[in-house]
Amino acid sequence: MNLPNLVPMFMTMNLNSWSDALAGWMPYGLPLGLVIIAAIPLVFIALYALTYGVYGERKISAFMQDRLGPMEVGKWGLLQTLADILKLLQKEDIVNRDADRFLFVIGPGVLFVGSFLAFAVLPFGPAFIGADLNVGLFYAMGIVALEVVGILAAGWGSNNKWALYGAIRSVAQIVSYEIPAAIALLCGAMMAGTLSMQQFNLLQQGEYGFLHFFLFQNPIAWLPFLIYFIASLAETNRAPFDIPEAESELVAGYFTEYSGMKFAVIFLAEYGSMFMVSAIIAVVFLGGWNSPLPNIGTVLLNDWTTGPVWGAFWIVMKGFFFIFIQMWLRWTLPRLRVDQLMYLCWKVLTPFAFIAFVLTAVWEIYMK
């Protein structure tokens, strides 16, 4: 046993040596330490998405609305979501008599898979990435679009008019908003000259912290950044673009007929894709796992906050930040109408995305 190797990791507050020690831990010649490190972010994200995304949403909305939110289960209601999951697990698995059973059952699964497969290319640090594909960004965009199939299956299979309306709205919305979103990300790809998610991070590394991020490297990057953020709200069906599940119009949209664990899976997929789009913004425009703190003289803030564990910390924090903004918007703004939504996509975001595309190209070729 190489257990003594672990001792320094508890002795020091430096997170880097902590993870280095763990990475070097190879009992019986097996790289168990690396496996543990790789598993930490994924377990963390699964737990986050499952419980604390929902908990955070409820608490944040409560503070915005002069309420307390969940307070009963656990300290400050921290275990509320676990209690909810237990409740959902116990529920009877209901499939309507007239539903298309196959589509009804497969819908939430496709949604979930589409949302979580994208995590494979999400880099959590220089060494932590599920698969560093050379077309990582393209893969993430494409695999998230698989959700459309799940939504359509759920909505059509429910055999419910409200669910059908929700599904059709949702598909129209997601397919439309993918265009400005993709063009905006393409601007990012042009700035980086690569599609690999890991390369994006490496290119934004530097001792001046946030100044190396693409958002601050290029004066035009603000435009694709904003366009992608707005489009990502629509892609994840978040307010003010939550018309597919508009509860006051369509009862609950495409998941009207779902209950129990199937409902929980849909919910989980929604929070999963919320984190995914937030992480993509962080990777493409805000440096991913790089520390935003700059080195100032002898105060080496950037060096101190760079490393494997810090990397996971930064990207998750950046993701949380955008999720917070999504929640903030959701609890402030009313919902757009269907036609206004399409107007915004095709007549505002798409032309501006093209403008951003051309400007970025000009900047990259002539100005840089």
Place this chain on the structure above:
Amino acid sequence: MQELEQAEHGSVRVTPKGNDRVVIEKDLSSEEMILNMGPQHPSTHGVLRLECKTDGEVVVEAEPYLGYLHRCFEKHAEMVDYPGIVPFVDRMDYLAAMNSEFAYCIAVEKLLDVEIPRRVEFLRVIVSELNRIASHLVAIGTYAIDLGAFTPFLFCFRDREHIMNILEWASGARMLYNYIWIGGAAFDFPADMQKRIGEFVDYFRPKALELQKLLTENEIFVKRTRGIGMMPADVAINYGWSGPMLRGSGVEWDLRRNDPYSVYPELDFNVRVPDGSVSDIGDSLSRHLVRAYEMEESLGIIEQCLQMMPEANGFDPRSAIPKKIRPKAGEVYGRAENPRGELGFYIVSDGKSTKPVRCKARSSCFVNLSAMKELSQGQLIPDLVAIIGSIDIVLGEVDR
């Protein structure tokens, strides 16, 4: 005739306006779908059912079906004596029970011809104006929910809670008060009630401003409501609209001003109608604005009443209540301005009984809702929700 045949084969499509028909896609069947909205739907405000003929997202026609909350108010009224009807009146418009009681008592008092003590008149006006604010807060809050904004709703309910507390101090109940009695009121105000109401008025002024900034001036909110559900003034009058609905169409008609009752002639308040600068006159936004204006005016009325109110000095609000209410034979129609419009009671007495022979309620929301079919033609489903919300129906009063 040929058009009809085509319609049967599904090759005719009704355009949003509903008048001129255009033929598209011969082979694709594009029938209209019947969409049943309610009675268990989040935005039909209770148990209203709308049967919508839809063509995609467009509602070709929407027919309201009522009666899911019918509780035989008028028949009940024939079975109980005059004071016993007051609690039933509470349960009609449960969001503005004080105003409903007020209207009923005005009608019976007209028949009885009794003198009301001056302090009682002020008590009545204060509680009913407070209840008007509470009712408008619910109307505005639920309207925000209909349009997808959840936070204003909870802000409205937070402020409404204070009114509920004040009315509870006055009457002992939070929603269904049985406070205004024929010829008087159930109780006088508790000792420091005036101070508490004054505190509420000071508290609520900035909150109303906050609500205005959060909701009324919100770009998306304006986009969703402006020009939606247009109702010209003449059509509104023909439908018999009243209250904020009629004022939203630009008609300055308020029973507190046009057919004054109680102490309203002595009070200084404006009947504000939208001037068309931020909204198109007659649209959903105008109706929302009228409600927001009315809350401000009500605050002013309450402040005036608190100052003008005679001192208590051992006053008994039940002193003028007749021992036995048996009006002389005759019929009467009494009405008052409710938060939702004109609430009237038509009462027939035979002169012998302590129960009315007939008690007909003229419900404001029922009349306002009758224009639903006209308003909903050719609208999108989200707009239909916005229109229902702007009518501000309380199904308890619609179905009675």
